[in-house]
Amino acid sequence: MNILLVEDEALIAMEQQLYLEEAGHSVTGPATHAAAALTMAASRRHDLALVDVHLARDTNGIMVARELTGMGVPCLFVTSHPEEAQASGYGLGCLIKPFSQEELTRSVELALEIAAGRQAALAPASAPPRNLLLFG
Amino acid sequence: MSPASDSIRNSGLVLDALDSGVVILGADHRVQIWNAWMERATDVSKATLMGKSIWEAFPALADSRFSDAIDDALEAGASSVLTHSLHSALLPLHLPDGRPLLHDLMIRPLIAPEGRQCLIQVRDVTVTVERERLLRERRDAKYRAVVDTALDAIVTTDTAGTLQWMNRAAERIFDVTSAEAVGQDIGLLLSLEDRSRWPRGSEALASREASAPPIELIGRGRGGVPLNLELSVAEWRSEDRTFVTGILRDVTERRRARDALEQAVADKTVLLREINHRVKNSLQLVSGLLSLQMAGLGDSPAKPLLRDASDRISAVARVHHRLYQSDKFSTLDFTAFLRELCDDLVQASGDSVCAIRLEADALEVDIDQAAPLGLITNELITNAIKHRALNPALIDVSLRSDPGGFTLTVSDQGPGLVTGFDAAKSKTLGMRIITALTRQIGGTLQIPPTPLGAAFRVTVPR
Ligand SMILES: Nc1ncnc2c1ncn2[C@@H]1O[C@H](COP(=O)(O)OP(=O)(O)OP(=O)(O)O)[C@@H](O)[C@H]1O
Numbered sequence A: 001m002n003i004l005l006v007e008d009e010a011l012i013a014m015e016q017q018l019y020l021e022e023a024g025h026s027v028t029g030p031a032t033h034a035a036a037a038l039t040m041a042a043s044r045r046h047d048l049a050l051v052d053v054h055l056a057r058d059t060n061g062i063m064v065a066r067e068l069t070g071m072g073v074p075c076l077f078v079t080s081h082p083e084e085a086q087a088s089g090y091g092l093g094c095l096i097k098p099f100s101q102e103e104l105t106r107s108v109e110l111a112l113e114i115a116a117g118r119q120a121a122l123a124p125a126s127a128p129p130r131n132l133l134l135f136g
Numbered sequence B: 001m002s003p004a005s006d007s008i009r010n011s012g013l014v015l016d017a018l019d020s021g022v023v024i025l026g027a028d029h030r031v032q033i034w035n036a037w038m039e040r041a042t043d044v045s046k047a048t049l050m051g052k053s054i055w056e057a058f059p060a061l062a063d064s065r066f067s068d069a070i071d072d073a074l075e076a077g078a079s080s081v082l083t084h085s086l087h088s089a090l091l092p093l094h095l096p097d098g099r100p101l102l103h104d105l106m107i108r109p110l111i112a113p114e115g116r117q118c119l120i121q122v123r124d125v126t127v128t129v130e131r132e133r134l135l136r137e138r139r140d141a142k143y144r145a146v147v148d149t150a151l152d153a154i155v156t157t158d159t160a161g162t163l164q165w166m167n168r169a170a171e172r173i174f175d176v177t178s179a180e181a182v183g184q185d186i187g188l189l190l191s192l193e194d195r196s197r198w199p200r201g202s203e204a205l206a207s208r209e210a211s212a213p214p215i216e217l218i219g220r221g222r223g224g225v226p227l228n229l230e231l232s233v234a235e236w237r238s239e240d241r242t243f244v245t246g247i248l249r250d251v252t253e254r255r256r257a258r259d260a261l262e263q264a265v266a267d268k269t270v271l272l273r274e275i276n277h278r279v280k281n282s283l284q285l286v287s288g289l290l291s292l293q294m295a296g297l298g299d300s301p302a303k304p305l306l307r308d309a310s311d312r313i314s315a316v317a318r319v320h321h322r323l324y325q326s327d328k329f330s331t332l333d334f335t336a337f338l339r340e341l342c343d344d345l346v347q348a349s350g351d352s353v354c355a356i357r358l359e360a361d362a363l364e365v366d367i368d369q370a371a372p373l374g375l376i377t378n379e380l381i382t383n384a385i386k387h388r389a390l391n392p393a394l395i396d397v398s399l400r401s402d403p404g405g406f407t408l409t410v411s412d413q414g415p416g417l418v419t420g421f422d423a424a425k426s427k428t429l430g431m432r433i434i435t436a437l438t439r440q441i442g443g444t445l446q447i448p449p450t451p452l453g454a455a456f457r458v459t460v461p462r
């Protein structure tokens, strides 16, 4: 799957990219601020975007999520500020930092399933990670 | 009829047509001319008064400023002007409706063939005076409205400091009535210590500059409660006396809010220092855990990897260590950080293994750049030590700061990099950390050519 990474903390972005690639995804980014995120989003089709709330250059991931949702790209927030993300009304959910490889991989899988409208097919064995907050 | 008698009759007509009073007295104070205007204003007819003493018309004025002026004209030939503003209601004159007629008098000698006479001219100033009074009242009302509705206390004293007047805000703020306070010393309103700070005496006032900043004073509010006041004063003169008017602004609330804010900032400072201290301790603990884990590994290839991980965590811990040692939290003293890092790395690897020459300008870096910069520097210096080959590592670390930004250079005299080395394409963690974090803080990484060893330069614009 094509995943857009929007994260301004370089080391965390490196970590996310590593986990996503190990899970077989193809990663665009990381975009460190809003304008970069929107430019990258327009460059190819993405199945999912992972979006941090606080971005570089005083920009905001919530605004990014709003634009991406408008472009038809589903968003999953990855942040230590879940309240702000949830209050925004955008995004499928929020993975709360810090996260393990397992938690990120699993959260991305779930988000992709929800985005594809297959949440009903979820097997009970695959409970969502503790730090994944699903909206709506 | 002779031309002379014509002219006399004409002048009588003219006098009666005048809009002001005209009286001519002979040397003996007898009335020789009393025009129609005078008849109307006094109700005394020309017929009854002609040839009689003026004092029959104004018996009460026989010994007055008016009679003096007449004597001056007749005896000394001197003129006088008696104005309403200085000599109100000189003559008992009235308007047609009975109201008093306000007037100015001009009294001057006349030299006539029959001897010295006295000419009295009376001018009606009732309308003028009334207009001036209205204007003055309107101006006073405007002034009073400002003073009475002012939130600041406004008080006036004489130069000795005796209260002359105060506005309503002053009564409210100091909880006194104007009647109680007037006549007392200004000290009534001020704290004991600050009583002497009200400007008294002409020297104190003269030495004050008009644009001087407000004086801060403690006043006595309701029930003796201390009030923080800001005093601005001005002196003014009236009829040869000097007064001091002061505007006293009650800044007690403002001061309280400022104190609370300062306290809050102080509390936050303590809190932030505490947080940085704990973060540093926690990171040190994690680093220590990894060291413990290493101890059980013998010659395992995992051992140096854990050492690297432990060192990287220590580098971040050091940033927090510096942050809690300073009272600034938004910036990091990067120069002090560098010195500490170099000392620690030399100590950890041993003097025989490595020597670092540090040349650093003073530099404070933004908190957002502190941890990334700390990690970058740690990677660059540990690389110089790690890849030194057989000889001891001789490392130069230089930090140059100018208004445009700063440059950190780490160079060594070891075996150097392979030709065509590209940091951006490097797959190893160290280089990836360096390039990613350099980009994050908006800097650029260069590898300047050196005849000996390797050199890395990070440039960060401000
Ligand atoms: N100062 C240096 N002198 C010589 N070679 C160096 C120097 N710095 C880096 N290199 C070379 O560049 C490579 C990449 O460095 P990098 O720091 O990324 O990896 P590393 O130090 O080998 O391992 P780690 O990822 O743990 O740091 C090193 O393996 C080394 O060959």
Ligand SMILES: [Mg+2]
Pocket: B379, B382, B383, B386, B430, B431
């Ligand atoms: Mg290295």
